[in-house]
Amino acid sequence: MKVHEAVAKALRDNGVDTLFGVLGDANMLYITDFIREQGGRYLGAVDERGAVLMAQGYARIGNRTGSVAITHGPAVTNALTAIVEAARSRTPLVILTGDTPAVRGHVQHIDLPSLVAPAGAHYQRVHNPNDVFDSVAIAFQHAVANRNPVVLDVPADLLTADVTETRTAFEARSAQAVAPDEDILDRALGVLASARRPLVLAGRGVALGGARAEILALAETIGAPVATTLLARDLFRGDPFDLGVIGGVAHELAVNTLADADCVIAFGASLNQFTTGGGSAFAGKAVIQVDTYPRAFGGSTPVDVAVIGDARSTATSMTELRAADHQPSGFRSQRLANALADHTAAADFTDAGTESTVDVRTAMIRLDELLPAQRVMVTDVGRFVRAPWRYLHVADPRDFTHAASFGSIGLGLATAVGAAAVHPDRTTVAVAGDGGAMMGLIEFSTAVRYRLPLVLVIVNDGAYGAEWTKLREFGADPAHSLIDWPSLEEVGRALGGHAMTVTDLADLDQLTGHLQRGELPLLIDLKVAADVDIGLPA
Template identity: 50%
Template sequence: MAEHDRVRVYEAFAAALLEHGVDTVFGLMGDANMLYAGDYQDRGGRFVRVVHEGSAVGMADSWSRMTGRVGVASVTHGPAVSNTLTSLVEAVRSRSHVLLVTGDTPREPTHFQRLDLAAVATTAGAGYEKVHKPESLVRDLNRAMQRVLAEDRPVLLDLAIGMLRQDAGQQPPVARAVPRARGVPSEEQLGGAIGLIAAAKRPVVLAGRGAVASGARDELVALSGRIAAPLATSLLAKDLFRGHPSDIGICGNLSHSVASRAITEADCIIAFGASLNAHTSFHGEIMAGTKVVQVDADPGAFDWYTRVDEAVAGDAKAVAAAINEALDAVEHRPATGWLRGIQQEAASHRPSDDFQDRSAADTVDVRTAMIRLDEVLPDTRVVVSDIGRFVVGVWPYLRVADARDFTSMGAFGSIGLGLAGAIGAAVARPGDLTVAVVGDGGFMMSMAEFTTAVRERLPLLVVVLDDGAYGAEHYKLVHFGMDAGYSLNDWPELVPMAEAMGARGMTVRKPAELDALTEIVADLDGPFLVDVKLDPNVNVLA
């Protein structure tokens, strides 16, 4: 075979990625990936260049959440891989479909960048696969992609640097990965759950992210009607039932007053695809003394955070449909008076009813700011949140038109991942406005990645909730009777920094100043930063 006719491993790998339908890769180039990254772009693939390797995984993670497809990140060896660890754990905890491609260092025992890749994957909770030899390249990639979907977690694929320029030889065909089967339990397995549901006088239907992923909204709305139940969600399913008269919003420590009363009075909670974690269950308090039915595709979810009376393993959509059929068969007729009262209260409830606005002359109450932002932004938008003290003033008030349009980069509890997540979402949804909501500490931690949004000209609104402090620590220092000044930071002004990076921005000290965003976001051709000034002494957790 002539030299120019040979197909090398890096070329075969780039071609195989595209055959798998991978049209976007997030990454930072180095010795272990630059050959196939370049060839991949030559073949028409999009390679989104990041500033930090952790951001590549964060972007692939969020991109996957928004598209429902496998997100792919590519980094070089050694320290590049260790830089991804926090974002990789976040993706694992979120059960995201992410393939992280890296490669072992050259086969030299004293190589100063050597790192045990399998150990890194294990530490993060991710799967590990490797390309064993040039001839098994496609087969090994097929298996890695299949495991991502089958196991609902990221997989690290090790394509060793020493193999890249070798002859790829004869390869098997690309085999598209198949999602995990979601079964329907038998009538016998459903019997106990249906009995509890039919006997309930004040039931609540609770949907989690699993219900969103399975497309169960219509079935759960139908179930609500059959059993006269309010409709609630976990945080990651927020706004799934927006606009429905039985919608009471988020269940747990972010519930508004009407939802809190309904959930407290409930005698049965039927949860679909919700983990019932400490936040949703308010550390178990709101479900104490209440019958709980939990439906989840993962049997490992049962009794992990909250005790369960009836556990049903199965897909949320399919199980909800089966329960509806069973209730129809017995002609179940619930009393509707309790639900009507909840509906009337919910219809008259306003977001500002449950708090006193604490805006001042030069600072804004974060809750008031988010209510105003919700009003001025287009209804169709994607919202990606970092985490921090500010979130309790954001998540209940900044809404989305579709539950799939919201995500939070907070499953591992690390600040600083929100900006990368928002960039990944903006790449996934180029026709929509993406709103990143971050704290000032998290933004400063990831600020360099703002240049990626500038370079890609993404329609991204970055809202920095700026109290000049690490807010959670400020609150805790006050609580412990210590000097809260230790949590304060003296940042540079953020808008000039954004402008120096090639973007635009504005500083907000009064809620009405947010109104200008209506026109600004109508024609965004790149990121826009909004620095919302908050008072660190206003504690929305109190």
């Protein structure tokens, strides 16, 4: 067995069924082996940034470790922004690359460890042929245990060497349930007992851990309304005391309810600056944070009690200990339930559509009605993003992700392509601004090549919208942010997909026909006005 054959087999041994990548000297042999000898599925991207983002979308929506193979040198520099995004979003990835041949002055040589370290990923190298199976297994083990990308360097000079050791004792294992320390649990319960207006907050960890019922049971026991972070959005949708997302995209009723709360108990949520308003939204409140990840505590806001434990077992223990002698607070009132029931999405704003543009908020409400309920949703980031984050829903929070952890526009489309590969039987909707979409639009052709069920909605204001807003706030001429794009509908068709332009809300009804006829991937050019400010996500 050669090293390239061993890499392909090791990937399959570690549960990899889908590999993303871009062919090059350092990977084309084992990619070929993965497809031909191991029966794996390979999706080739246009460039390496797109390949890593596809693996990220596949990992986040599929709740698994993503795998991607890129070649050496410029392939890694091309992928760096995507690697940072994966590290910041704590996405488990194994990114295979390979150091250049040991030739003096090789034009593609670069110092891989020094390049990878500031990106936040873990660097690992295969040092000899008999390390291959162990190295691949250890890389997956690290990615799973730390929820972090690993850059695995299989040097090009090793690829055709012989392998004699084909077994490994290493196995990637997911994090196990962790029961909280009894003394810490008592402290948390003491804080809850003194709270008169508690609020229960759930993050992505609750959704991934399947702890929805346990969290709702605790909330009922202590008399608390429930809310989520952005990445757990729609977890409690349908519950009469669901405030929805709190933070920069919260509706007014949720903002006011959080302001009135005197205690927040958060499960599986990092309490980052977007959820906590940089800490100001939680100021003056007692904060209990429950998480399995010790580094999650105290990032943006002080925590009174930090409980290391998984959401399900911790919530169950709290409910059992408080149910016997605890009177629920009056914060979970019928008045609040009535106010939440009466709240409508359209009441949040006044439609600002014109004869030639639509209001993105109204458009998202309409898309929420038109798109299949069992959909996957991925967003880029930019000024537009408050609208889909607030008004376009998912049936399960695990079917939603964004590419906003590094604050870079242009990463959402490729992430959505990878997400669409997880569920070929569902529609994946990607929402991006026109600037971000143009940065990554070439990967729309990847969705076309693999016939993925993707709907790309481009919120097109003909500008870099956040810069429009900020220039205007600074008293500068916002016209400097305007860009005269080509027809996005024509570009979508030129890339092999279907496309439509929306200048009136009624135009969106064309979407139903496209879906019924299976005309996907589909690009929707949603025309909006640059001077309608829906607010930046805070």
